[in-house]
Amino acid sequence: xxxxxxxxxxxxxxxxxxxxxxxxxxxxxxxxxxxxxxxxxxxxxxxxxxxxxxxxxxxxxxxxxxxxxxxxxxxxxxxxxxxxxxxxxxxxxxxxxxxxxxxxxxxxxxxxxxxxxxxxxxxxxxxxxxxxxxxxxxxxxxxxxxxxxxxxxxxxxxxxxxxxxxxxxxxxxxxxxxxxxxxxxxxxxxxxxxxxxxxxxxxxxxxxxxxxxxxxxxxxxxxxxxxxxxxxxxxxxxxxxxxxxxxxxxxxxxxxxxxxxxxxxxxxxxxxxxxxxxxxxxxxxxxxxxxxxxxxxxxxxxxxxxxxxxxxxxxxxxxxxxxxxxxxxxxxxxxxxxxxxxxxxxxxxxxxxxxxxxxxxxxxxx
Amino acid sequence: xxxxxxxxxxxxxxxxxxxxxxxxxxxxxxxxxxxxxxxxxxxxxxxxxxxxxxxxxxxxxxxxxxxxxxxxxxxxxxxxxxxxxxxxxxxxxxxxxxxxxxxxxxxxxxxxxxxxxxxxxxxxxxxxxxxxxxxxxxxxxxxxxxxxxxxxxxxxxxxxxxxxxxxxxxxxxxxxxxxxxxxxxxxxxxxxxxxxxxxxxxxxxxxxxxxxxxxxxxxxxxxxxxxxxxxxxxxxxxxxxxxxxxxxxxxxxxxxxxxxxxxxxxxxxxxxxxxxxxxxxxxxxxxxxxxxxxxxxxxxxxxxxxxxxxxxxxxxxxxxxxxxxxxxxxxxxxxxxxxxxxxxxxxxxxxxxxxxxxxxxxxxxx
Numbered sequence: 069x070x071x072x073x074x075x076x077x078x079x080x081x082x083x084x085x086x087x088x089x090x091x092x093x094x095x096x097x098x099x100x101x102x103x104x105x106x107x108x109x110x111x112x113x114x115x116x117x118x119x120x121x122x123x124x125x126x127x128x129x130x131x132x133x134x135x136x137x138x139x140x141x142x143x144x145x146x147x148x149x150x151x152x153x154x155x156x157x158x159x160x161x162x163x164x165x166x167x168x169x170x171x172x173x174x175x176x177x178x179x180x181x182x183x184x185x186x187x188x189x190x191x192x193x194x195x196x197x198x199x200x201x202x203x204x205x206x207x208x209x210x211x212x213x214x215x216x217x218x219x220x221x222x223x224x225x226x227x228x229x230x231x232x233x234x235x236x237x238x239x240x241x242x243x244x245x246x247x248x249x250x251x252x253x254x255x256x257x258x259x260x261x262x263x264x265x266x267x268x269x270x271x272x273x274x275x276x277x278x279x280x281x282x283x284x285x286x287x288x289x290x291x292x293x294x295x296x297x298x299x300x301x302x303x304x305x306x307x308x309x310x311x312x313x314x315x316x317x318x319x320x321x322x323x324x325x326x327x328x329x330x331x332x333x334x335x336x337x338x339x340x341x342x343x344x345x346x347x348x349x350x351x352x353x354x355x356x357x358x359x360x361x362x363x364x365x366x367x368x369x370x371x372x373x374x375x376x377x378x379x380x381x382x383x384x385x386x387x388x389x390x391x392x393x394x395x396x397x398x399x400x401x402x403x404x405x406x407x408x409x410x411x412x413x414x415x416x417x418x419x420x421x422x423x424x425x426x427x428x429x430x431x432x433x434x
Numbered sequence: 435x436x437x438x439x440x441x442x443x444x445x446x447x448x449x450x451x452x453x454x455x456x457x458x459x460x461x462x463x464x465x466x467x468x469x470x471x472x473x474x475x476x477x478x479x480x481x482x483x484x485x486x487x488x489x490x491x492x493x494x495x496x497x498x499x500x501x502x503x504x505x506x507x508x509x510x511x512x513x514x515x516x517x518x519x520x521x522x523x524x525x526x527x528x529x530x531x532x533x534x535x536x537x538x539x540x541x542x543x544x545x546x547x548x549x550x551x552x553x554x555x556x557x558x559x560x561x562x563x564x565x566x567x568x569x570x571x572x573x574x575x576x577x578x579x580x581x582x583x584x585x586x587x588x589x590x591x592x593x594x595x596x597x598x599x600x601x602x603x604x605x606x607x608x609x610x611x612x613x614x615x616x617x618x619x620x621x622x623x624x625x626x627x628x629x630x631x632x633x634x635x636x637x638x639x640x641x642x643x644x645x646x647x648x649x650x651x652x653x654x655x656x657x658x659x660x661x662x663x664x665x666x667x668x669x670x671x672x673x674x675x676x677x678x679x680x681x682x683x684x685x686x687x688x689x690x691x692x693x694x695x696x697x698x699x700x701x702x703x704x705x706x707x708x709x710x711x712x713x714x715x716x717x718x719x720x721x722x723x724x725x726x727x728x729x730x731x732x733x734x735x736x737x738x739x740x741x742x743x744x745x746x747x748x749x750x751x752x753x754x755x756x757x758x759x760x761x762x763x764x765x766x767x768x769x770x771x772x773x774x775x776x777x778x779x780x781x782x783x784x785x786x787x788x789x790x791x792x793x794x795x796x797x798x799x800x
Contacts, residue, residue, distance in 0.1 A: 233733055233777060236731065283731040322688060344649065345650060367597070372607060386650075
């Protein structure tokens, strides 16, 4: 059904297999910093108009690959599609970020929640298949979802928040309700990602964008436990290929060993890290039992070319050579520590991607 | 000049000396969650009207002590008084947070910066002396400042930010300018805190509220190095008493060992932590060479009394008994991991403070 893969460096690094260079892709690589994206979005009329239209979603997913030597594509979509399919009414007001018409704030609202019919998310799976075909084997396609906890944050707050007061009030006052939301979210996310895999996604990523706002203890109970409930249900293989599972927790550096843990055969293949964590430290703490993804500060892309090269090199050197002292391999997928800024000069991304490839070849040759 | 201290548990815990209970105070304990604060603020007309009036600043500093058995008072002021005294024009628009009329964004603006004349901050030192007198020895008075990096964030951004794009662009594009700002800020903060000590502050705290947004490497170079430049210049004693130095880095858990380090006789007495860091882990990593301050999630105060008691107990138990296995002492100052929310029900604070005292006595007796 799909063309054979020409560049598998991303999948190999995820599985801690040798690669000639460190593969690189960027969170939110299809986005507003690209003029061609802004053109397509203008045609689509709105963000959800873009995400729900197969042709547009395919077009914008491939745009950054035309400009840059990226080693993976990621489905163009939003992390909040699942609660939207639950009937919460997602919208994007201009300059304001996502908003739900029906926030989940009491027992009655929680009682109404259920794993949504995947038919309501058909536009996502159609986009996955369309993008995979359009890629024609150039690079692998990553599918994704928000984590159960991150979805719950938006579902309870009804929008972004700077203090997470409403969702944490529920967590501390009514942990029973919070656990119920998280169970449903976890089962919904697992089904959603498995359906993306069936539609053509070659790796899947769980974005725990708000895990880092939780207290130690609460993170493990209300975020990590449910990310693991997702991982437990995910397909490990499809159509004869291993499907790497990536978990990214913004602000999760302190818990990297727990996030990376393999317990009863359940754990991620790749752990994504933001820029606060030293990759060398993370590698020592996790003992190369997972690959690491990250972790340049997106603001480095506002510097001049020489400084971008210097900072990207620091990240590569902090990880070090993939081959470790035991003769095994660690895997490194280069990325930013968070989504690329809409204000990024597009030329800066060329400098970054080319630097990652050049310098990582040099590190392997040393 | 000042009355003798009746409750020195806070100062003793800061210096890792035995105390009968774990002392507790709360960041932003004098604040909008208290009706009496809102009344005084209404009289003052504005936040800066409150902070610059000695009588009002004294009144609001003492308000939480009338309600709760807190073990320390903290000067009512703002972290941005120093750049205001540098001539940047601080204001507080309603519901918007602080704003500077003259952001520092280019070489010319940086060239104009200098350590301000402390006479421009006389209102702060007058407030310190007035509060200390009004306290009449009940509990110690903490003075404070923003850290050099945190001040620089506001000075360059001109206001709060969610991506720190402008300040990080300067950091990565023009590190020379950023270092110049930080040098001036560090020397200004040191002079400011020393003058607070002379005016009557019995401990001083540096708030590195935005240190945690920096990349590993950048944090050490652009935040911690300048916090240490402050610490190096701070008075260690005044009027025959040791003056504890507290450093709080929001999001700094990954760097707790480096923040706590004593190098060439320079280092903090107390390290403040937010709720993401386990206090037991921090204690092991720092080997009881510093006291720890923190670290309850302020959102716990939205739970019911039983849950507040349970969560406060968890924090106390994560630290454990002050006496360690080597027969020495660790110090714990109970606090929130960040400022108290304006939406906090005042009764929740009573539950918290009383729980800390009761449970910490029980832990010592066990």
